Amino acid sequence: MISQTPFAVIGLLAALVFVKAFYTRRKHLPLPPGPPGHWLFGNVLPKSHAPVQFAKWTEEYGPVFSLRQGPRVWVIIGRYQAAMDIMEKEGASLIDRPRYISASEVLSGGMRVVVERAGDRLKRLRRVLHAQLQPKVAVTYEDIQTTNARNVLLDIFDDPNNHQMHVRRYAASVVLSITYAHPPTSLSSPLVRAVNLCLSRFGSTIRPGAWLVDTYPILQYVPGYLNQLKEWHQEEKALFDGVLQGVKNEMVTGTARPCFAKFLLEHQRDYSISDGELSYVAGSLFGAGSDTTASAITIVMMAAAKHPSAQTRVQEELDAVVGRERLPTFADQPMLPQVTAFMLEALRWRPVSIGGFAHRATKDIIWNGYRIPAGASVIGNHWAIANDPDTYPDPQKFDPQRWIDEQGRVRDDLRFCTYGFGRRVCPGQHVANRSIYINTALVLWAFRLRENLSALIDTSLYAFSDTANMHAKPFEVIFEKRIEEETIRGLVAGGD
Numbered sequence: 001m002i003s004q005t006p007f008a009v010i011g012l013l014a015a016l017v018f019v020k021a022f023y024t025r026r027k028h029l030p031l032p033p034g035p036p037g038h039w040l041f042g043n044v045l046p047k048s049h050a051p052v053q054f055a056k057w058t059e060e061y062g063p064v065f066s067l068r069q070g071p072r073v074w075v076i077i078g079r080y081q082a083a084m085d086i087m088e089k090e091g092a093s094l095i096d097r098p099r100y101i102s103a104s105e106v107l108s109g110g111m112r113v114v115v116e117r118a119g120d121r122l123k124r125l126r127r128v129l130h131a132q133l134q135p136k137v138a139v140t141y142e143d144i145q146t147t148n149a150r151n152v153l154l155d156i157f158d159d160p161n162n163h164q165m166h167v168r169r170y171a172a173s174v175v176l177s178i179t180y181a182h183p184p185t186s187l188s189s190p191l192v193r194a195v196n197l198c199l200s201r202f203g204s205t206i207r208p209g210a211w212l213v214d215t216y217p218i219l220q221y222v223p224g225y226l227n228q229l230k231e232w233h234q235e236e237k238a239l240f241d242g243v244l245q246g247v248k249n250e251m252v253t254g255t256a257r258p259c260f261a262k263f264l265l266e267h268q269r270d271y272s273i274s275d276g277e278l279s280y281v282a283g284s285l286f287g288a289g290s291d292t293t294a295s296a297i298t299i300v301m302m303a304a305a306k307h308p309s310a311q312t313r314v315q316e317e318l319d320a321v322v323g324r325e326r327l328p329t330f331a332d333q334p335m336l337p338q339v340t341a342f343m344l345e346a347l348r349w350r351p352v353s354i355g356g357f358a359h360r361a362t363k364d365i366i367w368n369g370y371r372i373p374a375g376a377s378v379i380g381n382h383w384a385i386a387n388d389p390d391t392y393p394d395p396q397k398f399d400p401q402r403w404i405d406e407q408g409r410v411r412d413d414l415r416f417c418t419y420g421f422g423r424r425v426c427p428g429q430h431v432a433n434r435s436i437y438i439n440t441a442l443v444l445w446a447f448r449l450r451e452n453l454s455a456l457i458d459t460s461l462y463a464f465s466d467t468a469n470m471h472a473k474p475f476e477v478i479f480e481k482r483i484e485e486e487t488i489r490g491l492v493a494g495g496d
């Protein structure tokens, strides 16, 4: 009988050669193409409106292009399908964030979820966030959201010129209620002012290129260089600890109402959360959830004032389903596909997180014959993806009907990346969507929004702040009442 051994050995050797060749070939695959740069320093990143420049480079270099900045590689994705292939399917290799010495390690003491690196702490923090923000818990915030959104209607009656401020007040109030059971508040309250200050410091620190130490880490050892950030961290920590202490005191006296902070304190051990992490995860929810939600609702209002016929379609639906004698509620949403479509289109038309947040590749990722190397910062550019003509035909057109299927229902085969990607997708998305829905339904039910023809609304990106989460600069809207003010006040007072 012929021995099988030599064949087995040959087979094994052939397999080894094949595997080695496979990996060698992978290693030699090129980076995605991109604009030429300096041989040593690489590309100069755009100083302002980076997502817009990146979208132009997408047109020129394709759905996935790369940039180099010193030793750092950036890969930018500007088309929907490529974003799905890379950010979603390869999500496990993109769970990490780039290292932010300035915004994360120093300013946030390494505890802010949004800039947390992959690892055990991220897993624990995301678990606890999920516990309190998942869909079945999000519905329990209905009363907080409804009460605050109804107040927006009254605020608009009282002071229509400050509509953007009313929406910011809504978002701040909702997040503080959910997090600390804080009573409805105003933008001028010392707490809101203090957390907004922390938020703007974080926003300015994380801007690409704001702190050179993020490209050249050696700078962290320069005496005094990071002092400003260290001071801000101490202030931020004291603020977050102070608000949390308020909840602890209420728990001692038995007066604490249910909220995220109380839940965390009661389950601190189950989720293995340290005191510092607990204080920060609660404190930084404001930063993640308040500004973003306010921006989204304001974009809905801008879209309505600018697109009268799309607005009419929503109002016809509201009149047919809700009528004019009661206020729209969450229970109405399944019967209001036009309201949902309108908000989805507004979120695509002017995406709040316009450039997307950077993820970091922990392994080489191969896409279409290109290699995204381990260590690269990978960004799904929301602005370019929103303008992908293959997924959203005629993308510049504001057209809520693209979200509606032939049966008149909201399409379930179309998506946009409003809330980011993969394993870092926004954990607050269910709460956010519910906030945007209830405000859209109530405002468009109560008012006809119009543009003042002598103060036209600028909807270009230059009419928004050049920040990671963009905000519309002040603009005027005429709020014509569709329902009598007394009727609305009566319905709000009666809780109907």
Ligand code: HEM
Pocket (backbone or CB within 6 Å): 113, 114, 115, 116, 126, 129, 133, 175, 285, 288, 289, 290, 292, 293, 296, 352, 353, 356, 357, 358, 418, 419, 420, 421, 422, 423, 424, 425, 426, 427, 428, 429, 431, 432
């Ligand atoms: C319209 C409103 C909102 C928008 C547009 C938005 C968008 C985003 C985006 C794009 C990300 C990054 C995703 C990625 O890395 O790919 C994110 C992360 C995050 N969001 Fe939101 N968000 C909103 C509201 C909220 C709310 C209401 C909360 C909480 C109450 C929240 C909490 C967070 C947190 C904690 C993270 C960090 C997650 C991580 O890095 O793992 N967001 N959000």
